[in-house]
Amino acid sequence: MTTTKKPRFSAAVGLQYEGEDSQAPSVCVKGEGRVADEIVRLAQRFGVPIVEKSELTELLGTISLDEAIPEDLYEAVAVILCELESFQNRPKR
Helix, strand or coil, X not given: CCCCCCCCCCEEEEEECCHHHCCCXXXXXXXXXXXXXXXXXXXXXXXXXXXXXXXXXXXXXCCCCCCECCHHHHHHHHHHHHHHHHHHHCCCC
């Protein structure tokens, strides 16, 4: 009998932002279930910051790959980007 491991994450979405070269962040990867777990595992392996916001993940999951996020999500994504930037710029102890 084989046991199937239940996925830890129901969904995952990765964003990329090229700064001044692009108008808005775009969806670069997304998946559900085991694929979501693999996305998170690889992000951790390569030091990509992970933010868990299920409602935002659900909204971002409706966007096609390589598509820029819509204007109505700018504020929510900007808050996360600011949090990540302040986290990355804080002094290390």
